[in-house]
Amino acid sequence: MANTYCxxxxxxxxxxTHEDRNAFYLSGHAGDVWVVGNNAAGVSWINRVSGTAKVKxxxxxxxxxxxxxxxxxxxxxxxxxxxxxxxxxxxxxx
Amino acid sequence: xxxxxxxxxxxxxNVTASPSPLNEGQVWYNTTAxxxxxxxxxxxxxxxxxxxxxxxxxxxxxxxxxxxxxxTTSLIFGGFSAPQYPPGTNAGWTEQYxxxxxxxxxxxxxxxxxxxxxxxxxxxICVGGYPYPGSASTTAFNFxxxxxxxxxxxxxxxxxxxxxxxxxxxxxxxxxxxxxxxxSQIWNGTSWTVSGAMSxxxxxxxxxxxxxxxxxxxxxxxxxxxxxxxxxxxxxxxxSTASGSITAPAGLRSGFMFGDQAxxxxxxxxxxxxxxxxxxxxxxxxxxxxxxxxxxxxxxxRGGGTISGLIAGGAPSTPxxxxxxxxxxxxxxxxxxxVTVS
Numbered sequence: 001m002a003n004t005y006c007x008x009x010x011x012x013x014x015x016x017t018h019e020d021r022n023a024f025y026l027s028g029h030a031g032d033v034w035v036v037g038n039n040a041a042g043v044s045w046i047n048r049v050s051g052t053a054k055v056k057x058x059x060x061x062x063x064x065x066x067x068x069x070x071x072x073x074x075x076x077x078x079x080x081x082x083x084x085x086x087x088x089x090x091x092x093x094x
Numbered sequence: 095x096x097x098x099x100x101x102x103x104x105x106x107x108n109v110t111a112s113p114s115p116l117n118e119g120q121v122w123y124n125t126t127a128x129x130x131x132x133x134x135x136x137x138x139x140x141x142x143x144x145x146x147x148x149x150x151x152x153x154x155x156x157x158x159x160x161x162x163x164x165x166t167t168s169l170i171f172g173g174f175s176a177p178q179y180p181p182g183t184n185a186g187w188t189e190q191y192x193x194x195x196x197x198x199x200x201x202x203x204x205x206x207x208x209x210x211x212x213x214x215x216x217x218x219i220c221v222g223g224y225p226y227p228g229s230a231s232t233t234a235f236n237f238x239x240x241x242x243x244x245x246x247x248x249x250x251x252x253x254x255x256x257x258x259x260x261x262x263x264x265x266x267x268x269x270x271x272x273x274x275x276x277x278s279q280i281w282n283g284t285s286w287t288v289s290g291a292m293s294x295x296x297x298x299x300x301x302x303x304x305x306x307x308x309x310x311x312x313x314x315x316x317x318x319x320x321x322x323x324x325x326x327x328x329x330x331x332x333x334s335t336a337s338g339s340i341t342a343p344a345g346l347r348s349g350f351m352f353g354d355q356a357x358x359x360x361x362x363x364x365x366x367x368x369x370x371x372x373x374x375x376x377x378x379x380x381x382x383x384x385x386x387x388x389x390x391x392x393x394x395x396r397g398g399g400t401i402s403g404l405i406a407g408g409a410p411s412t413p414x415x416x417x418x419x420x421x422x423x424x425x426x427x428x429x430x431x432x433v434t435v436s
Contacts, residue, residue: 010414012146012147013147016144018141020144021144021385027389028389028415030410032414
């Protein structure tokens, strides 16, 4: 399994470092969801930031829920707003 | 005859060995080797992105920035604000970075988004942009580090395009009509003049340009078409197609660009339906994949260059991603060069 999943609050400076980025894959998503490379450094990072482990389906559901909230907001806007911004779409986590 | 002190405000230092760490643009005289040296970027910088403290204003996009400011004094201003940019809430907010945190500064006199930004944190210029709802404007404001005052209007209304340069020599290019999507304007410190046309129209070009007013580089924009993937150089009056294209399957736009014609980075942006986290790096002839940002986004603020830079804010609107700051560091990219006179 290439990646593991968690939720964690980005606390700013030091939340993830240059060294972390060299040691494991990391990408952040809506709902404080983080996709983390599944190696020792990645698992250690989840512990360091007090992350809550998630299975992929649960992580995906959190992201989808946030994106659907954006879609509801978008659909309620006027034509000028819709011309200025693209409609948020769902996507699959890596 | 012009002197270095006359131009830069300080003398070249005499040292017995090259300084460490090197900073791009640094100049010194090595008394041991009897050589005049400077630090520059060589090749593709190998760096990574790390988190820093968030902006204060909340999730925001379509932000302007002092494009020539070093990373540690980055200045961002304007843009739509959270939550999820409801109409009419674009603001004139201004924030300055100190290398660790963002501090709130005085607001722009009038809120605007999709604006251009130039200069440094003490010589910034905000150009164009538009209030929402509204249309592109020619309005400019100057920032002295404390207050914003009225500036010199653009030659043509501008919004949603790229901007780069200093308070005395700068360029805006692309964006929405009437200035864009192929148009450009050049600033000489006194007035704006309509300049040459790009070969590719670049709407949604955002922060996709950088360099000097006489040696600029631009790419991206014009999604969902891939036409904007090509690279173009600007020489102060005309545009030419350069070698290399960024790689994106459906047109990458509204990303963050750093550097110059020799070494540049195009970071993030939007490729429907996702926000890109890619970091593409240019070596003067071709684009290659670099280390990605953690949080894919578009239309945020940026500061610094290819050795030390940052991105802050931007869409997606879902809080809190639109508040995040990420710092780029590629310290190994700077190398010592010797000035020769032969």
